[in-house]
Amino acid sequence: MKQFIFEPVSFRQAKQWVKQKKVEHILIPVFDFSLSYRKGYTLKQFQYLINQKGTMKISINMMRLFHENDLERVGSFFQQIHIEDITYIFYSDLGIYQMLVAQGYQDKLVYDAHTYLTNARDVTEYANLNQNVVVSNQISIDELKTLLDNLSRSVMIHGFGQSIIFYSRRKLLTRYFEYRHLKQRTEQMTYTLQEEFRTEQYPIVEKTFGTLIYEKGFYYLFEELNQLSHVSHILIHCGTLNEKYFEKVVDSYLTNQLELLQNLPIDLSKGIMKEHSVLHKTKEN
Amino acid sequence: MQKIELLAPAGNLEKAKIALEYGADAVYIGGKSFSLRARASNFDLKDIETLCIFAHKRHKKVYVTTNILPHDEDMVGLDAYLLGLGQAQVDAIITSSLTIILRAKQLIPQVERHISTQMSVTNHQTLHFYKQLGCQRVVLAREVSLKEMEQIAKYQLTELEVFIHGGMCSSYSGRCVLSNHLTNRDANRGGCAHSCRWNYHLLKKGKMLEKKEVFFNMGSKDLMAIHFIPQLIDMGITSLKIEGRMKSAYYLATVVRCYRMLIDQYLEKGKLEDRDYLYFEKEMAKAENRLTATGFLKGDVTVQEQLYDTRTESPTKEYVGYVLDYQPDTHRALIEQRNYFKLGDVVEFFGPTLANTTCTIIDIVDATTDERLDVARHPMQQLYISVPFDIQKGDMMRLVK
Incomplete structure (x- = not known):
């Protein structure tokens, strides 16, 4: 039985869902530890949700890379919370794995490195080290089907969201505004990038730890979900959507009504999953 | 003072030999499979064996990159390829995939396993992870500063390899799929289209922030670390790496020779004067045709490290x-x-x-x-x-x- 994990747009939406018992499992960002488009929750907000959650499962998103000086803050966060209260910790920096395995929390760990888990053998190896893993959505749907068919256990996949297509430690907006002598805000501001000869726009956002660029629209798997084997959980991310629209997305998946999703005025596509990427190596004979 | 390895790239056999003759202690090359740089002229197993014989006669080493982020179709032939590399007597593979690490450990345990910068390793805890997997060396992410390198080096967990010269990704390596989304070319399987170096309009609430002819750029200047070599040697880094498997033999000869002289001079005299650095800068300029800066070595990058002016400089x-x-x-x-x-x-x-x-x-x-x-x-x-x-x-x- 596939379960959904939803990433709410805001603390307010998370609070509502907890109160309404709308969903069974949520994924929330804390501090600046995630790569979420939205601001991460404070410790107080996190504790509030934990105290109110009842039977709801709460997992946390710690998807960024951590530099040496960040480790102390991460360690301090783990000390201030009861890790047992959290269902899963989604991470992509193997330093987090090392820190938590040393404390005996292997069963909480979900490795989700966006671009890395692109074949069945690596998925299996990482799954053996963790409680679970999330397969990359930077492969074609055909590749995803084959990958899942080749597994002997269930894993997680991305069902809906807006992929991060570029993750940099550089504060690209700040530096550019300095270079151009422009007085522009970077915090909590969304800009978009448009390549000089194209029309598509890609959201770019600057965080305390660097810059993220997101894909132009929203990828989604819906009809395909029933055809996929070895899937334990499906992640539904909010991306840059507002609460109102994301509520519809959630309803669409909970009630299995594709039209709710398709009626939204957003750019829906199969994203990078629609075709096989090209220009990779030719094999040696 | 500790001996340090100078590691150079090579796109073909001729370049590899030149890099070794001009002072590299080791070269890293791509084979026909599992390696990035799809357009580089890569080595078949026979070439790799020839190069290993050439290098080993001179007490030098050969590392082979197997650092794509493989899809299922890429995994076909992995064991045979690894066995071939073992037979060719390569000294190490530079890799990203956990499967490749584990299979190599099993099939060719005599060949060292080095973790590619594609894995963007930024802290000592991650080094613990790779040490436990039996990896001998980690190539640190290019985003790690000198100060952070020093902190990591103190743990003495694995050998550390750091980039000192050449192209810089604007994003964390291995975490960028800009090229995939803009050109359908897989950046992590050798098809990077360098989309981070293109011109973009920056829009705020859907409107261009500046005139149409003014572009937002996010590309990075190339790295040149000549001023930091003494610090890197002193902190116990094992290997200093030059980037650029696509570069010419002349570029390689000039850059490798320059760093060779710099390292040897420091190891011999224990210090370098301003005039020494000036000489090395002038030498480098004889082949370097791109703007250079110090990357993340001094900490967060500034405007100086970014590439806003797209003009190219020609070598002197x-x-x-x-x-x-x-x-x-x-x-x-x-x-x-x-x-x-x-x-x-x-x-x-x-x-x-x-x-x-x-x-x-x-x-x-x-x-x-x-x-x-x-x-x-x-x-x-x-x-x-x-x-x-x-x-x-x-x-x-x-x-x-």
């Missing part, structure tokens, strides 16, 4: 000939032409053991027809010229502009 000296032979009794050199030169041009020779030495071209003779020429205009043409000092096969000749 042009590579015009490769020395095939020299007869000391007649002072006659056999040169293979690489670029246009003519009678009266002042040229500078340099080589693995030859200090920069200049002379004027006073004669040019076609080696095949014995015809006297005023200009050398055909690539790869073999020519005799007079050189009034001793040079040897493998030295290079560049034009003094």
Whole structure:
């Protein structure tokens, strides 16, 4: 039985869902530890949700890379919370794995490195080290089907969201505004990038730890979900959507009504999953 | 003082040999499978074996990159390929995939396993992870500062390899799929289209922030770390890595030789003066045709490290000939032409053991027809010229502009 994990747009939406018992499992960002488009929750907000959650499962998103000086803050966060209260910790920096395995929390760990888990053998190896893993959505749907068919256990996949297509430690907006002598805000501001000869726009956002660029629209798997084997959980991310629209997305998946999703005025596509990427190596004979 | 490895890239056998002759302690190359740089001219297993024999005779090493983020179809033939690398006696593989690490450990345990910068390792806890997997070395992310490197090095968990020269990704390596989304070329399987170096309009709430002809850029200047080599040696880094498997033999010879001299000078004297750095900067400029900066070494990047001006700089000296032979009794050199030169041009020779030495071209003779020429205009043409000092096969000749 596939379960959904939803990433709410805001603390307010998370609070509502907890109160309404709308969903069974949520994924929330804390501090600046995630790569979420939205601001991460404070410790107080996190504790509030934990105290109110009842039977709801709460997992946390710690998807960024951590530099040496960040480790102390991460360690301090783990000390201030009861890790047992959290269902899963989604991470992509193997330093987090090392820190938590040393404390005996292997069963909480979900490795989700966006671009890395692109074949069945690596998925299996990482799954053996963790409680679970999330397969990359930077492969074609055909590749995803084959990958899942080749597994002997269930894993997680991305069902809906807006992929991060570029993750940099550089504060690209700040530096550019300095270079151009422009007085522009970077915090909590969304800009978009448009390549000089194209029309598509890609959201770019600057965080305390660097810059993220997101894909132009929203990828989604819906009809395909029933055809996929070895899937334990499906992640539904909010991306840059507002609460109102994301509520519809959630309803669409909970009630299995594709039209709710398709009626939204957003750019829906199969994203990078629609075709096989090209220009990779030719094999040696 | 601790010996440190100078590690150079090579796109083919000729370049690999040149890099080793010009002072690299080891070279890293891509095979036909599992390696990034799809357009680089890569090595088949026979070439790899030939190179290993060449390198080992000189007590030098060969590392082979197997650092794509593989899809299922790429995994076909993995075991055979790894066994082939083991048979060729490569010293290490540089890799990203956990499967490749584990299979290599099982099939070719004598070959070291180095973690590629594609894995963007930024802290010592991650080093613990790879140490436990049996990996001997980690290539740190290019985003790690000198201060952070020093903190990581203190744990002495694995050997550390850091980039000192060459191209910089604007994003964390392995975490960028910009090229995939803009061109359908897989950045993590050798197809990067360098979309981070393109021109973009920056929009705020859907409207262009500036005039149409003003572009937002996010590309990075190349890295040049000559001023930081002493610190890197002192903190216990194992290997200093030059980027650029697509670069020319001349570029490699110049850059490798420059870092070789710098490292040796520091190890010998224990310090380097400002005038030494000035000399090395000038040497580097003879081949470097891209803007350089210090990357993340000093901490967060500033405007200085970003590439906003897309103009290209040309090297201060042009590579015009490769020395095939020299007869000391007649002072006659056999040169293979690489670029246009003519009678009266002042040229500078340099080589693995030859200090920069200049002379004027006073004669040019076609080696095949014995015809006297005023200009050398055909690539790869073999020519005799007079050189009034001793040079040897493998030295290079560049034009003094």
